[in-house]
Amino acid sequence: MxxxxxxxxxxxxxxxxxxxxxxxxxxxxxxxxxxxxxxxxxxxxxxxxxxxxxxxxxxxxxxxxxxxxxxxxxFPITLLGPDQVTRAETRRLAAWFDEKFAREVTDLLVGEKMLKRLAGQGTPHAQAIRAGLANIHYHLDYIAWLAERRTWLAGDDLTLADISAAAHLSCLDYLGDVPWDDHPEAKNWYARIKSRPSFRPVLGDHIPGASPPAHYADLDF
Amino acid sequence: MxxxxxxxxxxxxxxxxxxxxxxxxxxxxxxxxxxxxxxxxxxxxxxxxxxxxxxxxxxxxxxxxxxxxxxxxxFPITLLGPDQVTRAETRRLAAWFDEKFAREVTDLLVGEKMLKRLAGQGTPHAQAIRAGLANIHYHLDYIAWLAERRTWLAGDDLTLADISAAAHLSCLDYLGDVPWDDHPEAKNWYARIKSRPSFRPVLGDHIPGASPPAHYADLDF
The missing domain is CATH 3.40.30.10 (Glutaredoxin)
Known part of the structure; x- marks a missing residue:
């Protein structure tokens, strides 16, 4: 295997x-x-x-x-989209989350609060954490803006754009760091991807000594 | 157009x-x-x-x-390689330079010394510059290691792996920050890509108020 x-x-x-x-x-x-x-x-x-x-x-x-x-x-089943233009849009948004969101949010929160501790690389940097918590709103607004105009982030179908975004947000959600209540449209989009069978193993993750909040694995959060 | x-x-x-x-x-x-x-x-x-x-x-x-x-x-002419495995290797090495090299070298040198000044974002951070100048050796060693075993970085053909690596190095070379003399194998590889017609426009770049060193555009550097 x-x-x-x-x-x-x-x-x-x-x-x-x-x-x-x-x-x-x-x-x-x-x-x-x-x-x-x-x-x-x-x-x-x-x-x-x-x-x-x-x-x-x-x-x-x-x-x-x-x-x-x-x-x-x-392998069959495309996760990029049916045509060259949609595929470019999928890749743009996947890169948005994999690079920009990672740099502005994930690295500052998951990196500082969890990975540093796990790796024994010193104490979290409070200023970085504050910046990450401030930056996340802009990105959740962008998800809402896209989700109001399209079925999924890059168009009619679920693509790597949704998967990249949800992968980052699920790490932050494990820490309880996603202000879902301030962003109902983004929350609706996340609830849709969260309920897919492909997402279930991620919701079953458990890091010893760092339990997720109760809503983490709850599909009706 | x-x-x-x-x-x-x-x-x-x-x-x-x-x-x-x-x-x-x-x-x-x-x-x-x-x-x-x-x-x-x-x-x-x-x-x-x-x-x-x-x-x-x-x-x-x-x-x-x-x-x-x-x-x-x-468009025709592949820059990834002929088969799925070579294409994965090309993408791995392109990501090495686009992400790892960028973070460990380019951002610390081009970012601190040039872009900060152009953007009026303060003075260069001396510690970052020292780190960038130290880190570049490891990457030039890696290029040499690959170039000794393969015709081009990812295999038999020139690919995006070479193009990504050379794109980053050419920015640093514009600043005179590549220690070519310490890395003759990497220099030989760079001389090969530098002499391609596709590279000529890059060698003609000129940023007002920041001239490149004499060897920058010299194919026989």
């Missing part, structure tokens, strides 16, 4: 897990703590980052972007 | 310019200073970042990743 090396607080790992689920591609999960810099893992990915997908025949696919494009090329 | 909004010190913009050149896709350049947050540009890309490609029919493609995948889908 193909194996995905992942970490439950890595949004990029969650993105790939949900994408694999949506494409009905079976896989085993292997927990990797990237900060341990395990030698066998560095042989798979010298950058030392999750996610990494290893096929039965030994093919190694590294990184959420390459893995998702690899899955798109090799 | 399609138009690429770019900035000469944006490695992502350079990547797309060289990719367009390698694919023999004609385009006009439009200089954009992203820090001015020009309203008409924010209409094209609410993230306010270059590069952005605008087609004659009004289609807008945002970001180096989406633009390169869009070009791959729409």
């Amino acid at each position: 193909r194996t995905l090396y992942h970490h439950p607080l890595s949004a990029s790992s969650r993105k790939v897990r949900v994408a694999l689920g949506e494409k009905r591609v079976e896989f085993d999960l292997a927990l990797e703590k990237p900060w341990e810099r395990r030698e066998d893992f560095l042989m798979l990915n010298p950058a030392g980052e999750v996610p990494v997908l290893v096929e039965d025949d030994g093919v190694v696919v590294v990184g959420h972007g390459p893995i998702c494009e690899y899955l798109e090329e090799g | 399609r138009t690429l909004y770019h900035h000469p010190l944006s490695a992502s913009s350079r990547k797309v310019r060289v990719a367009l050149g390698e694919k023999r896709v004609e385009f006009d350049l439009a200089l954009e200073k992203p820090w001015e947050r020009r309203e008409d540009f924010l209409m094209l890309n609410p993230a306010g970042e270059v590069p952005v490609l605008v087609e004659d029919d009004g289609v807008v493609v945002v970001g180096h990743g989406p633009i390169c995948e869009y070009l791959e889908e729409g």
Whole structure:
């Protein structure tokens, strides 16, 4: 069976897990703590980052972007969209969350509050956390703006744009850091993706010593 | 004619310019200073970042990743490689430079020394510059390691892996910050890509008030 090396607080790992689920591609999960810099893992990915997908025949696919494009090329059910223009819009929005949202929100909250502690890399930076909590509103507004105009973020169908956004938000939601009540439209969109079977394993994640809030796995939150 | 909004010190913009050149896709350049947050540009890309490609029919493609995948889908001459496994390796290495190298080197040197000044965002951070100058060696070693084992970074053909790496290095070379003499193998690889016609426009870049060193445009540097 193909194996995905992942970490439950890595949004990029969650993105790939949900994408694999949506494409009905079976896989085993292997927990990797990237900060341990395990030698066998560095042989798979010298950058030392999750996610990494290893096929039965030994093919190694590294990184959420390459893995998702690899899955798109090799398996049915598109997660990018039917035509070149929609696919460009999907990739734009996926990059928005994978890069901009990651930098402005996820890294500042999940990174400072959880990953630093897990990796033993010092204490959280209060100013970074404040910035992350302030920045998230703008992004939730953008999700609402898109969701009011389209069925899903990039158009008529669920795509990697939704999956990237939901992967990041689900990590933050595990920390209780998403102000859903201030953003009902974004909450409605998230409730839709949260209820998909592909999302269930993500909602079952549990990090020892850091339980999620009660609403985390609740589909009717 | 399609138009690429770019900035000469944006490695992502350079990547797309060289990719367009390698694919023999004609385009006009439009200089954009992203820090001015020009309203008409924010209409094209609410993230306010270059590069952005605008087609004659009004289609807008945002970001180096989406633009390169869009070009791959729409035009002949592959820049990813012939098969799924090579394409995954190309995308892994392109992401290495677009993300890891950008974070560990380009942002610390081009960002601190040039973009901050151009954008009027304060003085360079000496510690960041020292880190960037230290980090670059490891990446040049990695380029040498790959170039000793393969014709080009991802395999037999020139791909986006080479183009991403060279785009970043060319920005740093404009500042005179690449220690080529310490890394002859990486220098040989760079000399090969530097001599391609697609690279010539990049070597002709000139930022007012910041001339490049003499070797910058010299193919026999």
